[in-house]
Amino acid sequence: MMPPANALLTARNLTKHYRNVVALNDVSFDISEGITGILGENGAGKTTAIKLFLGLLPPTSGSARALSQDASESVSVRARLGYMPEHDCLPTHVSAAEFLTHMAEVSGLPPSAARTRAADTLRHTGLFEERYRAMSGYSTGMKQRVKLAQALVHDPAFVFLDEPTAGLDPVGREEMLALVRKTYREFGISVLFSSHLMADVERTCDRIIVLQAGRVAQSGEVKHFTKETETVFIEVDTNREQLVAALQRRGVGVTLDHGGLTIEGPDESVYDHVRDALVEAQAPLRRMAPRRRALAELFRRDGDDAIGGTP
Amino acid sequence: MTAPPPPGGTVFDIGYQRYTGAREGRGRGRRAVFKDGVRAAMGFGRGARAKFLPWTFVAILSFIGLIMALIAGAADRIGGPGTSDQLPSHGDFYGIASIILFVFAAVVAPELLCRDRREGVINLYLVRPLTGSDYVLARWSAFFTVMVAACWLPQFILLTGLAMGDPTPVQYLRDHWLDIPRFLAAGVVMAAYVTTLALLTASFTTRRAYASVFLVGLFVITVPFTAGSASEIGGTAGRWISMFNLTNIPVHVNDVIFGEASEITEGAPAGELPKMLLVAWYVLWTLGPGAVLWSRYRKLTP
Numbered sequence: 001m002m003p004p005a006n007a008l009l010t011a012r013n014l015t016k017h018y019r020n021v022v023a024l025n026d027v028s029f030d031i032s033e034g035i036t037g038i039l040g041e042n043g044a045g046k047t048t049a050i051k052l053f054l055g056l057l058p059p060t061s062g063s064a065r066a067l068s069q070d071a072s073e074s075v076s077v078r079a080r081l082g083y084m085p086e087h088d089c090l091p092t093h094v095s096a097a098e099f100l101t102h103m104a105e106v107s108g109l110p111p112s113a114a115r116t117r118a119a120d121t122l123r124h125t126g127l128f129e130e131r132y133r134a135m136s137g138y139s140t141g142m143k144q145r146v147k148l149a150q151a152l153v154h155d156p157a158f159v160f161l162d163e164p165t166a167g168l169d170p171v172g173r174e175e176m177l178a179l180v181r182k183t184y185r186e187f188g189i190s191v192l193f194s195s196h197l198m199a200d201v202e203r204t205c206d207r208i209i210v211l212q213a214g215r216v217a218q219s220g221e222v223k224h225f226t227k228e229t230e231t232v233f234i235e236v237d238t239n240r241e242q243l244v245a246a247l248q249r250r251g252v253g254v255t256l257d258h259g260g261l262t263i264e265g266p267d268e269s270v271y272d273h274v275r276d277a278l279v280e281a282q283a284p285l286r287r288m289a290p291r292r293r294a295l296a297e298l299f300r301r302d303g304d305d306a307i308g309g310t311p
Numbered sequence: 312m313t314a315p316p317p318p319g320g321t322v323f324d325i326g327y328q329r330y331t332g333a334r335e336g337r338g339r340g341r342r343a344v345f346k347d348g349v350r351a352a353m354g355f356g357r358g359a360r361a362k363f364l365p366w367t368f369v370a371i372l373s374f375i376g377l378i379m380a381l382i383a384g385a386a387d388r389i390g391g392p393g394t395s396d397q398l399p400s401h402g403d404f405y406g407i408a409s410i411i412l413f414v415f416a417a418v419v420a421p422e423l424l425c426r427d428r429r430e431g432v433i434n435l436y437l438v439r440p441l442t443g444s445d446y447v448l449a450r451w452s453a454f455f456t457v458m459v460a461a462c463w464l465p466q467f468i469l470l471t472g473l474a475m476g477d478p479t480p481v482q483y484l485r486d487h488w489l490d491i492p493r494f495l496a497a498g499v500v501m502a503a504y505v506t507t508l509a510l511l512t513a514s515f516t517t518r519r520a521y522a523s524v525f526l527v528g529l530f531v532i533t534v535p536f537t538a539g540s541a542s543e544i545g546g547t548a549g550r551w552i553s554m555f556n557l558t559n560i561p562v563h564v565n566d567v568i569f570g571e572a573s574e575i576t577e578g579a580p581a582g583e584l585p586k587m588l589l590v591a592w593y594v595l596w597t598l599g600p601g602a603v604l605w606s607r608y609r610k611l612t613p
Binding site: 109 | 332335339
């Protein structure tokens with residue numbers, strides 16, 4: 001199967017075994033421009049997939065192509081890729097400016113350009129004022145920003161972010177998610193966002209790929225997933241049971257929920273049925289609101305509690 | 312009439328700019344790791360603490376070269392011309408300074424590898440257009456360069472001192488010019504050996520102190536042990552035991568280069584073995600650990 005013309009990453013029948021352990025099992029997908037979330041519990045194969053795209057591991061079979069190059073054949077493609085690892089990876093004894101300049105040079109930029117890019121990137125990630133301080137004195141949030149900055153300093157076409165919100169407090173998490181969105185929407189750098197937190201992925205990503213035990217369990221647009229699970233929540237003062245019966249007579253699926261009732265996957269006509277049913281049941285309407293399920297709720301509904309939810 | 316511009320400047324946020332300049336690839340990456348290795352080894356751009364150890368060793372080595380030159384100059388003046396020929400010179404320097412050079416490498420070289428692995432920075436190198444082989448070769452080259460400089464500097468001080476101490480410096484240089492390529496070559500031999508052993512040891516630990524203590528212990532213990540055992544056992548077995556004196560291995564090659572035994576290896580039983588064997592033994596002790604070091608980094612992944 002040919003990858004789409006705009007695909008930045010392409011996996012075709014990609015399989016990776018570590019001795020007897022199957023990390024990825026014959027997966028195929030394409031990742032194009034935008035922010036794509038890769039979701040899965042620990043051991044689902046997320047990090048292995050990233051390493052295969054970066055050419056750090058050879059696939060057991062199949063292919064992993066990044067920016068139209070076979071990642072395992074040449075390291076040159078990494079000059080246009082960025083990677084933010086999950087774990088600590090920063091030297092403590094140097095300043096962020098010095099470290100980023102060095103990393104830009106290691107990525108192939110000439111020294112003067114590397115210095116300029118380091119300063120610019122630190123400004124865009126909100127560390128400009130702190131750039132000459134040794135990183136040993138940085139908070140967790142600042143370290144996460146430096147990790148993101150080093151992934152962007154050489155202006156990659158695509159960046160892999162491995163659990164970028166790990167260890168952050170709620171405010172730091174919000175700021176990091178905003179930076180991730182900014183990375184694509186303002187900088188134009190496409191992102192693969194690896195996480196086990198669905199809430200983060202839902203609020204940040206355009207598309208998701210869900211990995212389970214080395215296989216692709218789901219993939220598609222985030223809004224598509226949530227649209228499919230739109231509901232209408234109705235709360236009435238009295239005659240709730242009569243209203244349920246009236247709706248069911250009209251063929252509308254209803255579940256009782258938190259003192260109200262929820263209508264699954266409504267289309268435009270359902271509002272007419274609700275109006276008629278309310279009249280028939282003589283149920284005074286207190287509240288009626290459309291609602292989308294969170295991704296976490298969706299996967300829990302499908303019997304997959306393990307992937308996560310809000311932290 | 313237009314209003315005068317406000318005092319001070321105006322900062323415009325021009326937003327994120329894509330990089331459209333040159334990308335120099337793997338070669339630039341290797342050079343960056345090399346440059347960073349030299350800075351880490353010598354403490355360039357770092358605080359006084361980082362500079363203290365390497366520059367202390369450089370000072371000690373230079374001091375040895377200076378003292379040798381001063382003694383030679385004084386000997387000629389007191390004992391008459393030619394007296395200094397009997398004193399230690401270029402061919403003896405590496406033997407005399409070998410233990411200092413080993414301790415220098417043991418203490419400083421681990422800084423180039425251990426810290427990157429302990430802090431996880433190695434993971435960021437390996438996701439850039441650089442292989443594990445590129446990384447370790449650049450680090451090796453960086454410390455090798457530092458060691459070569461540390462070997463050559465005292466030799467040039469000694470050469471300058473000896474030439475200046477001679478009544479006819481130009482004639483001295485004409486008579487002894489061959490010493491220059493010899494001590495340059497012997498310096499390279501010494502630097503390659505200590506760099507490789509020190510970095511190999513550093514590749515097994517993330518703690519610089521462990522690597523340093525192990526290396527210093529190894530060099531300090533093997534010297535008296537092999538010297539004592541070799542002289543006690545004697546014969547061919549004694550000569551072979553003497554070959555395991557780790558500080559003498561590159562000094563034997565130094566002797567081959569200068570064509571005579573140095574002060575340190577004069578009495579070493581290994582010196583009686585064929586020159587080719589001594590050179591081959593050195594090559595084995597340099598290439599062998601070098602191959603192990605390379606294999607440890609070749610397939611390293613984050």
